[in-house]
Amino acid sequence: MKTITLHNKTFEVSISENEISDIINSMANQINNLSTEKPLFIAVLNGSFLFAADIMRKITIPDCEISFIKLASYSGTESTGEVNKLIGINEDIKGRNVIVLEDIIDTGITLEKIIDLLQKEDVNSIKTATLLFKPDAYKKNIDIDFIGKSIPNDFVVGYGLDYDEIGRNLPHIYKLKK
Ligand code: IMP
Numbered sequence: 001m002k003t004i005t006l007h008n009k010t011f012e013v014s015i016s017e018n019e020i021s022d023i024i025n026s027m028a029n030q031i032n033n034l035s036t037e038k039p040l041f042i043a044v045l046n047g048s049f050l051f052a053a054d055i056m057r058k059i060t061i062p063d064c065e066i067s068f069i070k071l072a073s074y075s076g077t078e079s080t081g082e083v084n085k086l087i088g089i090n091e092d093i094k095g096r097n098v099i100v101l102e103d104i105i106d107t108g109i110t111l112e113k114i115i116d117l118l119q120k121e122d123v124n125s126i127k128t129a130t131l132l133f134k135p136d137a138y139k140k141n142i143d144i145d146f147i148g149k150s151i152p153n154d155f156v157v158g159y160g161l162d163y164d165e166i167g168r169n170l171p172h173i174y175k176l177k178k
């Protein structure tokens with residue numbers, strides 16, 4: 001089994017490039033079959049950049065659009081603690097049918113924050129598509145509409161996912177070798 005080293009940790013291939021491609025084709029088919037009216041795909045950076053690029057090429061809904069966001073968390077100056085803000089939404093998304101594109105959903109904390117913030121923008125509907133899902137780590141009740149693959153609670157890297165910012169360029173998804 002081919003292994004790689006990132007920051008002195010060893011990783012082995014977990015989901016090959018070919019398998020990723022099959023997963024994405026199947027997710028795209030499911031989304032296409034919904035025929036959502038004028039969907040606005042919103043990809044969550046940085047991790048979902050490759051997933052978003054690959055799935056969009058398989059989306060055949062003619063009037064679809066795509067935009068990119070980042071979740072910025074910072075400590076407020078008051079005693080309110082952590083404040084979250086979506087950065088990157090420049091257009092008015094009120095009334096839109098949003099499909100969130102995520103690389104991985106782990107505890108679901110990030111997804112919950114994103115959905116809260118999108119709801120404040122008065123969108124019409126929100127669906128979520130994630131390439132990877134860790135059911136054993138998930139702590140929220142939000143339904144995830146499209147799951148590429150459910151994986152065990154292992155740390156994974158590659159295909160957009162990073163280990164301390166490196167490894168995003170790898171074409172396969174690797175897991176930490178035990
Ligand atoms: P959550 O808020 O716990 O669901 O985690 C979401 C974010 O944590 C993802 O968007 C990733 O950036 C990161 N993350 C969670 N699990 C992994 C992993 O196995 N590898 C790399 N990043 C991960």
Ligand code: MG
Pocket residue numbers: 044045046047048103104
């Ligand atoms: Mg992410």
